[in-house]
Amino acid sequence: MSLELESISVAFGGFKALDDVTISLKKAEIVGLIGPNGAGKTTCVNIITGFQDPTSGTVMLDGQDINAKAPYDIRRRGLARTFQAGRLFSGLDVLDNLAVTGVGLGHSRRASEDEALRVLSWMGAGHLAELPAAGLPYTDERRVGIARALMFAPDYLLLDEPAAGMSETEADDLAQIIRRIADELNCGVLLIEHNVGLVLSLSNHVYVLDAGKIIEEGDKTEILASQAVREAYLGAEHAPENMEHA
Numbered sequence: 476m477s478l479e480l481e482s483i484s485v486a487f488g489g490f491k492a493l494d495d496v497t498i499s500l501k502k503a504e505i506v507g508l509i510g511p512n513g514a515g516k517t518t519c520v521n522i523i524t525g526f527q528d529p530t531s532g533t534v535m536l537d538g539q540d541i542n543a544k545a546p547y548d549i550r551r552r553g554l555a556r557t558f559q560a561g562r563l564f565s566g567l568d569v570l571d572n573l574a575v576t577g578v579g580l581g582h583s584r585r586a587s588e589d590e591a592l593r594v595l596s597w598m599g600a601g602h603l604a605e606l607p608a609a610g611l612p613y614t615d616e617r618r619v620g621i622a623r624a625l626m627f628a629p630d631y632l633l634l635d636e637p638a639a640g641m642s643e644t645e646a647d648d649l650a651q652i653i654r655r656i657a658d659e660l661n662c663g664v665l666l667i668e669h670n671v672g673l674v675l676s677l678s679n680h681v682y683v684l685d686a687g688k689i690i691e692e693g694d695k696t697e698i699l700a701s702q703a704v705r706e707a708y709l710g711a712e713h714a715p716e717n718m719e720h721a
């Protein structure tokens with residue numbers, strides 16, 4: 476059981492945004508994807524979630540080819556995602572924001588509300604249930620975005636820049652939630668983040684993208700030791716942002 480990107484290439488005209496990218500994620504595992512600006516991380520997200528078709532290569536979800544499947548179909552097959560911006564329905568309260576996802580997945584309204592309460596309380600966010608989504612503090616909005624993705628137990632979760640704009644303490648809280656998602660929910664997490672320290676401290680395995688290619692992969696020790704990674708970021712003498720906190 477795994478999510479596999481197999482030799483994915485994406486060309487925009489003559490420009491290769493992704494070039495032969497292979498990534499593997501198993502259930503209950505945390506896999507990091509890092510890379511400097513323009514490396515191709517968002518293009519990877521769009522390929523995995525069905526928002527864009529690869530020029531060549533395949534995305535396999537538990538042995539099924541999900542190339543060209545619609546985003547809602549991929550979600551129903553067990554792959555959930557969060558968005559960089561919260562994208563909550565501002566006219567609804569938090570509970571209904573989650574319940575809408577449950578109904579979209581084919582569950583009854585009652586079952587969806589029960590699941591929404593269960594997920595929110597699992598995240599320690601039960602107190603947010605009746606608050607309007609509009610005007611939530613930024614980090615609560617982020618937490619609700621993750622809770623919504625966790626409705627009805629996805630097998631894989633793609634987190635797109637979940638720590639963007641967070642303080643160190645908030646990022647620490649987020650790290651605990653990500654760890655629990657993998658350990659307690661048996662869910663595979665693909666973590667795409669600029670906060671390299673957070674990614675290295677959480678991930679079983681990390682892929683480093685630069686200019687559309689995987690230039691390095693391995694565990695924290697291997698990534699920290701990689702000259703190619705340092706050069707890809709800021710020049711050979713510098714470490715990536717937050718790497719020193721890993």
Ligand SMILES: Nc1ncnc2c1ncn2[C@@H]1O[C@H](COP(=O)(O)OP(=O)(O)OP(=O)(O)O)[C@@H](O)[C@H]1O
Pocket residue numbers: 487490492510511512513514515516517518519
């Ligand atoms: N629709 C498109 N048409 C042409 N070029 C594109 C398109 N989408 C992305 N690109 C280019 O592909 C490359 C990879 O972009 P992508 O957004 O995937 O990088 P990224 O790693 O997510 O960057 P960032 O960290 O800045 O968000 C960039 O050079 C970008 O300009």
